[in-house]
Amino acid sequence: xxxxxxxxxxxxxxxxxxxxxxxxxxxxxxPETRKPxxxxxxxxxxxxxxxxxxxxxxRINRAIVRGRTEAVRTVEVxxxxxxxxxxxxxxxxDLVEAGQVIIRLTLEDRPARLKEARALREQRRLEHEVARxxxxxxxxxxxxxxxxxxxxxxxQAAVDRAKVELENTEIRAxxxxxxxxxxxxxxxxxxxxxxxxxxxxxxxxxxxxxxxxRKVGGLEVGRSGSARLIxxxxxxxxxxxxxxxxxxxxxxxxxxxxxxxxxxxxxxxxTAEIEIPLDETMxxxxxxxxxxxxxxxxxxxxxxEAGDRVGFHPVTILESGLDGVWIGGLPEQVTFITVGxxxxxxxxxxxxxxxxxxxxxKGQEQVVDKGAPS
Numbered sequence: 001x002x003x004x005x006x007x008x009x010x011x012x013x014x015x016x017x018x019x020x021x022x023x024x025x026x027x028x029x030x031p032e033t034r035k036p037x038x039x040x041x042x043x044x045x046x047x048x049x050x051x052x053x054x055x056x057x058x059r060i061n062r063a064i065v066r067g068r069t070e071a072v073r074t075v076e077v078x079x080x081x082x083x084x085x086x087x088x089x090x091x092x093x094d095l096v097e098a099g100q101v102i103i104r105l106t107l108e109d110r111p112a113r114l115k116e117a118r119a120l121r122e123q124r125r126l127e128h129e130v131a132r133x134x135x136x137x138x139x140x141x142x143x144x145x146x147x148x149x150x151x152x153x154x155x156q157a158a159v160d161r162a163k164v165e166l167e168n169t170e171i172r173a174x175x176x177x178x179x180x181x182x183x184x185x186x187x188x189x190x191x192x193x194x195x196x197x198x199x200x201x202x203x204x205x206x207x208x209x210x211x212x213x214r215k216v217g218g219l220e221v222g223r224s225g226s227a228r229l230i231x232x233x234x235x236x237x238x239x240x241x242x243x244x245x246x247x248x249x250x251x252x253x254x255x256x257x258x259x260x261x262x263x264x265x266x267x268x269x270x271t272a273e274i275e276i277p278l279d280e281t282m283x284x285x286x287x288x289x290x291x292x293x294x295x296x297x298x299x300x301x302x303x304x305e306a307g308d309r310v311g312f313h314p315v316t317i318l319e320s321g322l323d324g325v326w327i328g329g330l331p332e333q334v335t336f337i338t339v340g341x342x343x344x345x346x347x348x349x350x351x352x353x354x355x356x357x358x359x360x361x362k363g364q365e366q367v368v369d370k371g372a373p374s
Contacts, residue, residue, distance in 0.1 A: 050339035051304045051352040056282040056332045061318060062275050063219065065255065067209025069229070069270040072258075073175060073201035077102060079190040081168035090197070092182050095264075096173040102197050103184055105169040114162035121155035128152040177201040178264060200268060205261040207237065209274045210252035216242065218278035225257050225276040229266070235259045239276060283318055283328045290338050291315070291325070301327070302344070304335040304352050312346045 083105030090102050131148035134140035173179075181198040184190060207227040211219065219242050226236045237259035246253055257274055259266070290301055298314045305311035313334075315327040335352075337344070344350055 046349055046351045047340065047344055048351045048353055049304075049337045049341065049344060050355055051335050052338050052355045053333070053335045054284055054286075056284050056330065056334075058280060059283040059318070059326055060280050061218070061278040063211055063215040063278055065209035065211055065274040065276070067207055067227075067255075067272050067274050069266055069268055069272060070206045070208045070256075071200045071202055071268040072204055072206055073177070074180075074198065074268075075174050076198050077171060077174065077196045079105075079168075079171060079192060079194045079196055081105070081165055082191050083108065083169055083189070085184050085186050085188045085190065088182070088184070088186055090179050090182070092179055094179045096177060096179055096199065098173055098175045100173045101170050102173055102179070102182075103171045105171070105190065107166070107169055110162065110166045110169065114159070114166055117155070117158040117162045121152070121159050124148070124152040124155040171196050173199055175199070175201055176203075202264040202266065202268065203261045204237070204258045205266045205268075206240075207235070207257040207259055207272050207274055209255055209257075209272075210247065210250060211242075211255045213246060213251050213253065215278065216253045216255075219255060219276060223276065225274060227257055227259065227272045227274045230271040233266070235266070281318070281328055282332060283326045284330055284334060285324045285326055286336065287338070288320070288325045290336055290341065291327075292341055301330070301334075302337045302341040302346070304337060304350070308349055308352055310337065310341075310344045310346050310348045310350055 085103055086106045087104040088102075089104065090096055090100075096102065128145075128148040128151070131140050131145045135142060135145040177199045179197055180200045183195045183197060190196070219239060221239055221242060223239045224236065225239055226234060228234050237257045239255060240258040241254070241256040243254035255274070255276070257276070286301070291299055292302055292312075294300055294312060294314070299317070300312050300314040303311045303313055313330055316329045318326040318328050320326070337350075337352075338355060340350075
């Protein structure tokens with residue numbers, strides 16, 4: 001009996017020792033939860049972007065200005081002597097030549113005054129001739145001769161005034177043009193300075209606009225330009241004037257394009273768009289959708305650089321239209337990132353997909369999704 005107890009005791013002690021030895025060897029720690037293996041393929045995934053290689057094209061920079069047509073000369077003809085209107089020689093809308101009579105005034109006593117002035121001049125001429133001969137013989141003083149000369153000159157001046165008065169009764173056109181308006185009628189009494197008619201010179205015609213201060217430095221007098229009238233007519237001319245002072249309100253400069261108008265069919269006041277070439281430059285035509293902003297707010301584009309790395313180039317917007325945006329400041333050969341540029345950063349490696357390798361736009365969603373952060 002005692003032997004059985006002894007054997008049981010030994011077995012119990014051995015079992016306890018075996019259990020204790022396992023706990024000590026394990027350090028008393030619970031087993032760790034097994035983690036899944038790291039997906040190295042996902043960590044090394046490169047975003048895909050769509051790219052397009054493009055060569056710059058020669059582009060002529062132009063100043064495009066809204067303006068209007070304007071007569072090269074407009075004059076209000078006025079009376080230069082008093083008198084009653086005796087005859088109206090033209091009507092509104094008539095073409096007139098320089099020197100053509102527009103209105104005639106009554107002569108009144110002007111012919112008689114001219115005749116009287118001429119008679120007095122002849123008398124003074126004879127008196128002067130007698131004084132000159134007597135002075136030469138010593139029978140008349142130099143003072144008397146000078147007085148006779150002064151009287152002759154005064155008589156000549158009276159004749160000139162009478163002739164001018166008579167000539168001013170015929171009011172004439174100052175240049176070739178169109179009678180745009182007539183303010184006097186038969187029977188009107190005109191005083192000096194009263195308006196008679198308005199004559200407009202439409203050949204050449206001017207197309208006038210206000211040029212932005214950023215572009216006025218590229219303009220030169222004599223440079224060719226064109227204008228598209230609101231009527232649809234396209235005309236060509238030359239730049240004849242550039243303002244030297246800016247408008248105080250708009251900070252713009254007046255520019256005048258001179259256009260031939262021999263048939264005078266282009267009237268004054270037609271709305272027009274002026275286009276004046278400035279200079280030539282190499283530029284790229286792109287979609288405005290590829291333009292992006294740098295962290296400092298500079299407008300630019302993201303490009304594909306060596307090693308399939310993302311680059312950024314600041315650009316200058318030269319002109320925008322329905323077909324896209326012309327931008328400058330880039331190399332002649334550029335590979336643009338056209339899809340996915342919003343999801344990549346400068347210097348990042350990407351996987352480019354050429355646009356011309358896609359068929360009918362296939363793969364577009366794939367490119368965008370793989371370039372987007374998960």
